[in-house]
Amino acid sequence: MKIFLDELNYLLDAAGVLTGKDTAAYCLDQRRRYQGAALAVARPRSSTEVAAVVQLCARHGVAIVPQGGNTSLCGGATPDASGAALILSLERMNQVLEVDADNNTITVEAGAVLADVQAAARAANRLFPAEWAAAGSCRIGGALATNAGGVNVLRYGNMRExxxxxxxxxxxxxxxxxxxxxxxxxxxxxxxxxxVGSEGTLGVITRAVLRLYPLPTAHATALVAVDDPTAAVDLLRGVQAAVGDRVTSFELISRPCFELLAKQCPNLPHPFSPLPEWAVLVELSDGGDSHVLTDQLAEVLHIMGCDHALLAQNSRQAKDFWRLREHIPEAQRREGVSIKHDISVPVGNIPAFLNECGHQLQLAFNDAVIIAFGHLGDGNLHYNVFRTDKTSALYADEPMVNDIVYSCVADHNGSISAEHGIGQLKRHHLAKYRNPLELALMKKIKQVFDPAQIMNPGKVFID
Amino acid sequence: MKIFLDELNYLLDAAGVLTGKDTAAYCLDQRRRYQGAALAVARPRSSTEVAAVVQLCARHGVAIVPQGGNTSLCGGATPDASGAALILSLERMNQVLEVDADNNTITVEAGAVLADVQAAARAANRLFPAEWAAAGSCRIGGALATNAGGVNVLRYGNMRExxxxxxxxxxxxxxxxxxxxxxxxxxxxxxxxxxVGSEGTLGVITRAVLRLYPLPTAHATALVAVDDPTAAVDLLRGVQAAVGDRVTSFELISRPCFELLAKQCPNLPHPFSPLPEWAVLVELSDGGDSHVLTDQLAEVLHIMGCDHALLAQNSRQAKDFWRLREHIPEAQRREGVSIKHDISVPVGNIPAFLNECGHQLQLAFNDAVIIAFGHLGDGNLHYNVFRTDKTSALYADEPMVNDIVYSCVADHNGSISAEHGIGQLKRHHLAKYRNPLELALMKKIKQVFDPAQIMNPGKVFID
Known part of the structure; x- marks a missing residue:
C-alpha cells in the first residue's frame, strides 16, 4: 500500500492526507458503536481532486468510505476494522457557491455544514428548511446520502424533496x-x-443544488397536552384543516420523556405540572406577524377543545419548548444505554403501533421503559427502549427488542428506518424486512454503478 | 402470432382483447402525429392479469406499449407502425382503492382518471393537487410515467413529489x-x-399511493398586467415574500396569446383593453374565506405597484380568467399548425431566455409568431412558434425552429422537456442535449430492468 499512499500524497496537498493517529476521529462513529480503522483519510479540495482520488482507489482496488460530518447514527460513514479502506472526507469542500434568490436555489459543496447553508439562505431572505439536532456539524453530502429528515419534513419534505x-x-x-x-x-x-439515500454506496456526492423557500417572518409555538396518540392525530388533522400548511412541525412527546428530562436535565424549564401522558409540540410558520399567528393558533386549539395548551408568548419561550424536545436524546444519553429505533408508519397507524408494540415489550421485559417521541406529522417516531434493571449487559437485549419493534413496524406497514438510513446498524434487518425482489433490484443497480464494489462496502447490504 | 393471440385470449376475458379496427383509437396519439399499429390491445382488470400478459409477451418476445388515457403530447403511449407490439391498456383498472384521511393518502389503480382521483380526495375533504388540461381523460399511470406537472407544481410539486x-x-x-x-x-x-418519469420503458405501473393535502377553502385569483418578464419574476418573489406558499399558481401570458384568443375564441370574456404586452395569472389558496384572501392579494398587488390588476370578485370570474389561460392551446389548434416546446429554465433566466430566443427566431423567420405562456413559477414555458406565411409545408421548419429553441434552452441551463416527457417526439433531441455519460447510465439501468428490450421500445432512447 506504500505505492498507493505515495500516489495519494502526490495527488493532494500536505493537509490533504492524514494517516496514523490523525485518522482516529474519523474512524469512530458518533454513537461510539463502530470503531473502525483506515489506511488514510483523504481530504480533497475540489471535485477534480475527488475524482483523482476515486480513480486511484479504483486502480488499486481500495475501498472508499465517503464521510461528511461523521454524524451518522447507523455507522454509515465509518470504515470497518480491517484498516484497508480509505476515508474520503469532504470537510474541506465546505463552500456555499451560489444563492440564486430569483430561482429560490442554493448551490453548495458537499462538505458545507448544514447550519452554514441555512445561514446563507437567511442572508438572502430565504429559508433552507432542513433542520435537525446535528445542524451545526453535519454536512450536506451526508444529509443527502442518508436522505435526512428532521423537524420540518411535514411541510417541506426530506432532503430528497x-x-x-x-x-x-x-x-x-x-x-x-x-x-x-x-x-x-x-x-x-x-x-x-x-x-440521494444511497449512503455512499453508488458514488460520492460532491455538489448540490437545493431548494429555497420564502423566509417565514411569523412563528407560533405551543406545547399541548393530549389524552393519547389518537387525540394527537386528530389534533394534527384539525389544525391542518384550519391553517393548512402553516403547520411546519408536529412533534409527539410521551410522559416518560418528560420524566427523563426532569431527572437528567433539571435546569431546563419544565412547564407542565402535573405531567401529561402525552403532549405535542406544534409549530406554525407564515409571513406576517407572530402575534397574529399565535392568536390564530390559540383560537384553533380552543375550538379543538385543548384545555391544557401552553402557548409560547415570545420567541424565547418558543425556544424553551423546543429545547425540551431537543434535549430528549441528551437526557437518554445521561440515563445510560438505550436501544434506539428510528421508525415510521402511516400516520393513522401510530396509535395502534404504540399500543401494540408497548404491550409486547412489557410482556417481554417487565422493566422496559419506552421513550417514544418524534415527528408525528410524518409518521416518524424515535422509539427507544431501556431497562431500569441495569444488571444486564450492554446491548444484550438488543436483538430481542429489535425483533419485537421491527415486527410490529412491519405489521403496521411501516419502515425500519425513517430518516437515519441503514448503514452498518440495520443492514441485517434490511435483509429481513425488505422483500427479496427489491433487494435483488437494489443489488443490480449497485452492480451497474460500482461493479468493483469499492464504494462504502459493508453498508446497506450484508454481502 | 396466432399462438400468442390465442394465449392472450385465454388469459383475459372477452372484453380484454381488442384486435383489428377496434385498436384504431389506441394507435393514434392525441396530437395526431404518430399513427401506429398494434398486434392487439390487452385490457387486463388486475395486477395479476397485467403480470400474466407481460409474462406472455416476455416468452414470445412481443414488445409492450403501456397506455393510460393516450393523452401523451410526445407520442409516448402509441406503438410504432410495424404492428408487432401489444398495447397494454390500463383503462379497466380505474378504481380509487382507498382514501386514508388520517394519513393524507389515496391509493389508486393506474387506470384511474385524474379527475376521479381529485373527486375522491375532495369527498374526504382533502386535495389531490395535480391539475392540468387533460384531467378528465388522462390516467394516473400515464401521469406517473411522464412525471406530469401542471398548474399547481409551484406549491405542490410534480407527480414525483x-x-x-x-x-x-x-x-x-x-x-x-x-x-x-x-x-x-x-x-x-x-x-x-x-x-416515475420512465415513460413505460422500465415496467408497467399498476397501482400507486399518492399524497393528499388539506383542502383549501379560500381562493384568490388575479390577472395582472406587467411590463415584461423581469417584472413578472419580481412580482412572483414579491407576492411570495408577502403570502408565502399560498401562491399555488403563477402563469405567464404574452400579448400574442391574448390576440390569438380574441381571434379564435371570441366568445370568451376578454377583460383587458388595451391588451398588455405581458400578464400573469396569480392564484392564491388557503383555509378560511375567499374574500379575506382576495383582499390580501389586492393589498399585495397595490403595494407592489401593479396598476393594471384585475381581481376576480367571485369564483365565476376566477373561472373566466382560468378559461383564458386554458384556451390558449385550443386557440392555437384553430389557428393552424404550430411547433411546440415544453421547456424549462431556472426562473431567474426566463427573461433572458425569452429575449434571446425570440430574437434568434425573428432573425431566422421574420414572420414567426411566438406563443409563449405557462408556469413561470416553476420556470416552465410552453414556447410555441408558428409562421403567418402559411405556404410552407407542414412542420417543414420544425428542425430549424427546434435547433434554435433547444440551443437557447441549453445556453440558459434549461431542459428540453419540462413536463411532457420525451416519448418519440424528442428522443433525438435527448440524445443531443443530455451528456453521453448520463445517457450511458440510463441505458445501463434500462438493461437491468428490461434486458430483452420489450418495454415501450422506440421511446426515450433512439436505439
Whole structure:
C-alpha cells in the first residue's frame, strides 16, 4: 500500500492526507458503536481532486468510505476494522457557491455544514428548511446520502424533496454533472434520485443544488397536552384543516420523556405540572406577524377543545419548548444505554403501533421503559427502549427488542428506518424486512454503478 | 402470432382483447402525429392479469406499449407502425382503492382518471393537487410515467413529489409491491423514483399511493398586467415574500396569446383593453374565506405597484380568467399548425431566455409568431412558434425552429422537456442535449430492468 499512499500524497496537498493517529476521529462513529480503522483519510479540495482520488482507489482496488460530518447514527460513514479502506472526507469542500434568490436555489459543496447553508439562505431572505439536532456539524453530502429528515419534513419534505441537482463522482472516477436548478425536468430517468439515500454506496456526492423557500417572518409555538396518540392525530388533522400548511412541525412527546428530562436535565424549564401522558409540540410558520399567528393558533386549539395548551408568548419561550424536545436524546444519553429505533408508519397507524408494540415489550421485559417521541406529522417516531434493571449487559437485549419493534413496524406497514438510513446498524434487518425482489433490484443497480464494489462496502447490504 | 393471440385470449376475458379496427383509437396519439399499429390491445382488470400478459409477451418476445388515457403530447403511449407490439391498456383498472384521511393518502389503480382521483380526495375533504388540461381523460399511470406537472407544481410539486408508493409489473412479469404510504422511508435505494418519469420503458405501473393535502377553502385569483418578464419574476418573489406558499399558481401570458384568443375564441370574456404586452395569472389558496384572501392579494398587488390588476370578485370570474389561460392551446389548434416546446429554465433566466430566443427566431423567420405562456413559477414555458406565411409545408421548419429553441434552452441551463416527457417526439433531441455519460447510465439501468428490450421500445432512447 506504500505505492498507493505515495500516489495519494502526490495527488493532494500536505493537509490533504492524514494517516496514523490523525485518522482516529474519523474512524469512530458518533454513537461510539463502530470503531473502525483506515489506511488514510483523504481530504480533497475540489471535485477534480475527488475524482483523482476515486480513480486511484479504483486502480488499486481500495475501498472508499465517503464521510461528511461523521454524524451518522447507523455507522454509515465509518470504515470497518480491517484498516484497508480509505476515508474520503469532504470537510474541506465546505463552500456555499451560489444563492440564486430569483430561482429560490442554493448551490453548495458537499462538505458545507448544514447550519452554514441555512445561514446563507437567511442572508438572502430565504429559508433552507432542513433542520435537525446535528445542524451545526453535519454536512450536506451526508444529509443527502442518508436522505435526512428532521423537524420540518411535514411541510417541506426530506432532503430528497429539497434537492434539484447533484454532481457526483462515480466509482469509475468520472464526474457526473447533474447540477441543474430546475423544478421541472422530464428528460429520461432521474439519476439523482438514486444517489440521494444511497449512503455512499453508488458514488460520492460532491455538489448540490437545493431548494429555497420564502423566509417565514411569523412563528407560533405551543406545547399541548393530549389524552393519547389518537387525540394527537386528530389534533394534527384539525389544525391542518384550519391553517393548512402553516403547520411546519408536529412533534409527539410521551410522559416518560418528560420524566427523563426532569431527572437528567433539571435546569431546563419544565412547564407542565402535573405531567401529561402525552403532549405535542406544534409549530406554525407564515409571513406576517407572530402575534397574529399565535392568536390564530390559540383560537384553533380552543375550538379543538385543548384545555391544557401552553402557548409560547415570545420567541424565547418558543425556544424553551423546543429545547425540551431537543434535549430528549441528551437526557437518554445521561440515563445510560438505550436501544434506539428510528421508525415510521402511516400516520393513522401510530396509535395502534404504540399500543401494540408497548404491550409486547412489557410482556417481554417487565422493566422496559419506552421513550417514544418524534415527528408525528410524518409518521416518524424515535422509539427507544431501556431497562431500569441495569444488571444486564450492554446491548444484550438488543436483538430481542429489535425483533419485537421491527415486527410490529412491519405489521403496521411501516419502515425500519425513517430518516437515519441503514448503514452498518440495520443492514441485517434490511435483509429481513425488505422483500427479496427489491433487494435483488437494489443489488443490480449497485452492480451497474460500482461493479468493483469499492464504494462504502459493508453498508446497506450484508454481502 | 396466432399462438400468442390465442394465449392472450385465454388469459383475459372477452372484453380484454381488442384486435383489428377496434385498436384504431389506441394507435393514434392525441396530437395526431404518430399513427401506429398494434398486434392487439390487452385490457387486463388486475395486477395479476397485467403480470400474466407481460409474462406472455416476455416468452414470445412481443414488445409492450403501456397506455393510460393516450393523452401523451410526445407520442409516448402509441406503438410504432410495424404492428408487432401489444398495447397494454390500463383503462379497466380505474378504481380509487382507498382514501386514508388520517394519513393524507389515496391509493389508486393506474387506470384511474385524474379527475376521479381529485373527486375522491375532495369527498374526504382533502386535495389531490395535480391539475392540468387533460384531467378528465388522462390516467394516473400515464401521469406517473411522464412525471406530469401542471398548474399547481409551484406549491405542490410534480407527480414525483406527490407519489409515496408504487406497484409495478416488471418486464420479467414479476410484481414489485412498493405500495407504501410513508413520508419517511430510508431503507436502501428508492426504486419508485426510477419508474416515475420512465415513460413505460422500465415496467408497467399498476397501482400507486399518492399524497393528499388539506383542502383549501379560500381562493384568490388575479390577472395582472406587467411590463415584461423581469417584472413578472419580481412580482412572483414579491407576492411570495408577502403570502408565502399560498401562491399555488403563477402563469405567464404574452400579448400574442391574448390576440390569438380574441381571434379564435371570441366568445370568451376578454377583460383587458388595451391588451398588455405581458400578464400573469396569480392564484392564491388557503383555509378560511375567499374574500379575506382576495383582499390580501389586492393589498399585495397595490403595494407592489401593479396598476393594471384585475381581481376576480367571485369564483365565476376566477373561472373566466382560468378559461383564458386554458384556451390558449385550443386557440392555437384553430389557428393552424404550430411547433411546440415544453421547456424549462431556472426562473431567474426566463427573461433572458425569452429575449434571446425570440430574437434568434425573428432573425431566422421574420414572420414567426411566438406563443409563449405557462408556469413561470416553476420556470416552465410552453414556447410555441408558428409562421403567418402559411405556404410552407407542414412542420417543414420544425428542425430549424427546434435547433434554435433547444440551443437557447441549453445556453440558459434549461431542459428540453419540462413536463411532457420525451416519448418519440424528442428522443433525438435527448440524445443531443443530455451528456453521453448520463445517457450511458440510463441505458445501463434500462438493461437491468428490461434486458430483452420489450418495454415501450422506440421511446426515450433512439436505439
Amino acid at each position: 429539497l434537492t434539484l441537482g447533484l454532481e457526483v463522482v462515480l466509482a469509475s472516477g468520472e464526474i457526473w454533472n447533474g447540477l441543474r436548478g430546475l423544478r421541472k425536468d422530464n428528460t429520461g430517468y432521474d439519476l439523482k434520485q438514486l444517489f | 406527490l407519489t409515496l408508493g408504487l406497484e409495478v409489473v416488471l418486464a420479467s412479469g414479476e410484481i414489485w409491491n412498493g405500495l407504501r404510504g410513508l413520508r419517511k422511508d430510508n431503507t436502501g435505494y428508492d426504486l419508485k423514483q426510477l419508474f
